[in-house]
Amino acid sequence: MQTKTYVAPTKLEALLKIREEHGADAVILSERTVQKGRWLGKKPMVEIVVGIREAESDAKPTPRPAPKVEPKGIEEYDxxxxxxxxxxxxxxxxxxxxxxxxxxxxxxxxxxxxxxxxxxxxxxxxxxxxxxxxxxxxxxxxxxxxxxxxxxxxxxxxxxxxxxxxxxxxxxxxPIGGVLLRESRARQVAALVGPTGVGKTTTIAKLAAIHALDYNRKVALLSLDTYRIGAIQQLRTYAELMKLPLHIAATADEVQEGLDLFADYDLVLIDTVGRGQRDEAHLREMHESLQSVRGAVYLTLSATADTATLLDAAQRFQLFEPSAIILTKLDEAARVGNCVSLALEAGLPLAYFTTGQRVPEDICHADAKTLAHRVISELAPSVASGNGVEV
Ligand SMILES: Nc1nc2c(ncn2[C@@H]2O[C@H](COP(=O)(O)OP(=O)(O)O)[C@@H](O)[C@H]2O)c(=O)[nH]1
Ligand SMILES: [Mg+2]
Known part of the structure; x- marks a missing residue:
């Protein structure tokens, strides 16, 4: 197997370049951050080394058979x-x-x-x-x-x-679980619901990039914008960048239309555009529009919210019957006891953590040990270090 090194300012750009040049024939072997440039001009860049499968030498990029070596990326669900x-x-x-x-x-x-x-x-x-x-x-x-x-x-x-x-x-x-499969025979559909501004669209972009570019799956995007608010530019930009089809729907029929359109895709990710979680009528309408969706529903919530706000949101979005929780902005959260309370009280597994704005780097599979460790380390220092409790 031939190897080739790609260096780009972001992981997304590097992955796009690899995809463009080698289609599914490139297998990611390693990935790291390197400093490029001189003196004060030094900038962190992403370096990805790929192996290129022999078959490619005389052929164009092949559509996308599963790569032999496991590509790097998010851990798979088994x-x-x-x-x-x-x-x-x-x-x-x-x-x-x-x-x-x-x-x-x-x-x-x-x-x-x-x-x-x-x-x-x-x-x-x-x-x-x-x-x-x-x-x-x-x-x-x-x-x-x-x-x-x-x-x-x-x-x-x-x-x-x-x-x-x-x-x-x-x-x-x-509770932990509920992440998307890395490959599956049947098409997977996943919708992200949650309050405005928590990071749904950014998370969709991360998941889309990982599944389309790392795992070589056929990914399509659907945006449910019930009130035609028009906040879809962000997703459109990502769709264009990654060359993924995007369908905009405002009604249940249009959602169905999109799902039919993407019948032969591996993964359809549904973004939802909200008007604020206090608008009950809007939530009900959104719920109705998603009736025909058979798949995972991720309740997406920001770790920066306090416990009461998280529990309130979990209750409001209960009508969507979420299958798991995505916790966003863990990088900005001052404490995470609120997230623990949420997971335990809502009785839903945590699927993903997001830890920043970078697409697709800042997402990982949720992990109970990390969260537990953080809760302990965030208790008063005298408590966490085991030196006794002040009373
Ligand atoms: N710090 C941080 N910011 C995030 C994270 N995820 C999303 N954001 C930012 O949060 C803001 C709102 O994100 P967006 O995806 O538009 O939220 P949406 O309204 O739920 O779709 C944007 O500025 C994102 O870059 C995260 O994990 N950490
Ligand atoms: Mg959005």
Missing amino acids: PNQARLRKLEREVQEIRALVQTMHAYIMHGEASPTQANLAAERPLIAATMDEHPLLRPLLQAGITLEMAQELLRRVPRIPHNAAVDTLRRTLVAKI
């Missing part, structure tokens, strides 16, 4: 993996429970040294009325009910064990 993860979570939950019981037994039996006692006195004082981690969790944006539920099996002392058990409980409880 039902077996999902089952495995569920089992893993259950094992973690059991392990957390065993450790909790162990900590209780140890604490009851051991006679603590004077030093230990002194260090744990504030904790012991706190146990009189509330769990020492309750307040920090509330401050992190987790609702009272959820915090109490999370702490049900978390020991109060010793502190390190408490923080550790909390971390494990979070990992076990945060």
